[in-house]
Amino acid sequence: MENTLSTEPVAKGSTGADKKKRKPVLNLLSPVSPRQAIILGIIGGIVFFLIWEFGHFMTPEESKRFLPSPQHVLSTLYTLLTEKGFLSDIGISLFRIIGSFTAVCLVAVPLGIFMGCFDNMRALINPVVSGARYLPAASFIPLLLVWFGPTDTQKMALLFLGVIFFLVALILDNTRAVQKELIEAALTMGASRKQIVFGVVARAATPAILDSMRNMIAVGWTYLVIAEIVAAQDGIGAVMMRAGRFLKADVIMAGILTIGLLGVMTDIAFRLIAHYAVPWNRKRSN
Amino acid sequence: MNAGTQTHSHSSRSAVIRSVDAARRYLGGKFTAVENVSLDFMKGQVTALVGPSGCGKTTVLRLISGLEEPTEGQILAGGKPIEGPGPDRGMIFQAYTSFPWLTALGNVEYGMNILKVPKAEARERAMQWLETFHLGDFADAYPAELSGGMKQRVAIARTLAQNPAVLLMDEPFGALDAQVRWEMQEMMIEILSREDKTVILVTHDIQEAIYLADRIVFFTSNPGRVKHDIVLEFKNGHRFARKEEMLKQRDYAEIEAQLFVWMREEIQKTG
Numbered sequence A: 001m002e003n004t005l006s007t008e009p010v011a012k013g014s015t016g017a018d019k020k021k022r023k024p025v026l027n028l029l030s031p032v033s034p035r036q037a038i039i040l041g042i043i044g045g046i047v048f049f050l051i052w053e054f055g056h057f058m059t060p061e062e063s064k065r066f067l068p069s070p071q072h073v074l075s076t077l078y079t080l081l082t083e084k085g086f087l088s089d090i091g092i093s094l095f096r097i098i099g100s101f102t103a104v105c106l107v108a109v110p111l112g113i114f115m116g117c118f119d120n121m122r123a124l125i126n127p128v129v130s131g132a133r134y135l136p137a138a139s140f141i142p143l144l145l146v147w148f149g150p151t152d153t154q155k156m157a158l159l160f161l162g163v164i165f166f167l168v169a170l171i172l173d174n175t176r177a178v179q180k181e182l183i184e185a186a187l188t189m190g191a192s193r194k195q196i197v198f199g200v201v202a203r204a205a206t207p208a209i210l211d212s213m214r215n216m217i218a219v220g221w222t223y224l225v226i227a228e229i230v231a232a233q234d235g236i237g238a239v240m241m242r243a244g245r246f247l248k249a250d251v252i253m254a255g256i257l258t259i260g261l262l263g264v265m266t267d268i269a270f271r272l273i274a275h276y277a278v279p280w281n282r283k284r285s286n
Numbered sequence B: 001m002n003a004g005t006q007t008h009s010h011s012s013r014s015a016v017i018r019s020v021d022a023a024r025r026y027l028g029g030k031f032t033a034v035e036n037v038s039l040d041f042m043k044g045q046v047t048a049l050v051g052p053s054g055c056g057k058t059t060v061l062r063l064i065s066g067l068e069e070p071t072e073g074q075i076l077a078g079g080k081p082i083e084g085p086g087p088d089r090g091m092i093f094q095a096y097t098s099f100p101w102l103t104a105l106g107n108v109e110y111g112m113n114i115l116k117v118p119k120a121e122a123r124e125r126a127m128q129w130l131e132t133f134h135l136g137d138f139a140d141a142y143p144a145e146l147s148g149g150m151k152q153r154v155a156i157a158r159t160l161a162q163n164p165a166v167l168l169m170d171e172p173f174g175a176l177d178a179q180v181r182w183e184m185q186e187m188m189i190e191i192l193s194r195e196d197k198t199v200i201l202v203t204h205d206i207q208e209a210i211y212l213a214d215r216i217v218f219f220t221s222n223p224g225r226v227k228h229d230i231v232l233e234f235k236n237g238h239r240f241a242r243k244e245e246m247l248k249q250r251d252y253a254e255i256e257a258q259l260f261v262w263m264r265e266e267i268q269k270t271g
């Protein structure tokens, strides 16, 4: 009906032209309003819990405690928080991830921008950095344990090693993606190198850099939990590992759920930072 | 040569930009973008560089801007060899280069901040430039909120606010639709009647070249060389505020046809 040009209804099948044509569910380039997005998100969440619930229901009675129901896990989480001091474990994990991710950013952001601005520096540093991405960070665990013992430093160092090389590579790309003409325009206006690196390249790349950071902190959570599971007395991973020894699947799943929720919260935090720190990019980020 | 045009002869006015047998080669000298470019750009003159695509128009402009160096010959600005880009030669790019993180006002102030104009004065002058370009109401808007034509006006205002001796424009209106392009052309005429700038304009739009320029330099391609260098005598130094006034001129059509012929010759040459 939409592709007919004449006012005459062109018979397409027998339905006639005045019947309203339904849009397909999967419609290309069709935007979703914020309200629709929330509703769809909630539906997705409900479906997830229904599948979980169904899995629990189908599990034979004698092994049901290895796949507890969502309600059970939530009530376990509540007990952990109110009676078992889980909140302080969460705090410790948050402290570790924020501390080490800050360190990662303090190195990766300047280094990535520097390499992105100066090709000779990129040629000097990039082979080492991009090669290092292929070293499995987990293989450093024994070495880090020898160096630092089962300390906070050891955990933060693992997260640092697991994330830094990827973040540098991403920020290098973000920097190099800055439109060349912006730099050339600044040059023709007589801007100095310093003014261009800090005032043009870094600023132009900021939205993309914030995106890279947001994506890499998700990976950071993975390394943190690995470090805490391997050797820790406290933190979310340690609580889960201890529960594992006593086959307490509900506690492990409560831990997983907590990490998931915290991950979503760090994601939202980064989006908020981007929203307020880069107001000129709001149109694009929505 | 046809009526109404004649080969450009150097007048007694001083050359602001002087290109002396300049060449730019790439791939270690194996590929020649432009060569034998000897041109004098006179003070207050608007010159259009015209030619088929790939003939080296942008290259010539970039050599003058100092963003690239000639591999042979020399280019002088104000009598001195060019050493890199500088605010005496403002450049307008075809791509939108207004900084997306600065408002329209911030963009126009940017160039003046670089020149260390006192803040209050820079703000006042930036506002005036925005008014000139009919952007007064958009001072606080970010480029993302502006149309293509407005973004380009911000970029031109930013460059002019630095008061460059020479204005280099590389297909500045090439990305705009026909109506906006025409409005921008008339706006340029208006600005030029007040500012008396030396302008070097690259364009592939023949009508635009004839409308805006006092002189047209036509390039051959492969390698890029100056083929014709004509002064638009029919305009008699006059710049038409309205485009139709120029289109009505008796000699206009003839020059336009001549440029099309030259263009066709070049295109057929390369196949």
Ligand SMILES: Nc1ncnc2c1ncn2[C@@H]1O[C@H](COP(=O)(O)OP(=O)(O)O)[C@@H](O)[C@H]1O
Pocket (backbone or CB within 6 Å): B026, B027, B031, B032, B033, B051, B052, B053, B054, B055, B056, B057, B058, B059, B060
């Ligand atoms: N950096 C470069 N390396 C190699 N070839 C180039 C480079 N820049 C331009 N060229 C070539 O030089 C020629 C002239 O380019 P350009 O000045 O952009 O032409 P125009 O602006 O007239 O279309 C083209 O063939 C182009 O491919």
Ligand SMILES: [Mg+2]
Pocket (backbone or CB within 6 Å): B057, B058, B059
């Ligand atoms: Mg070009």
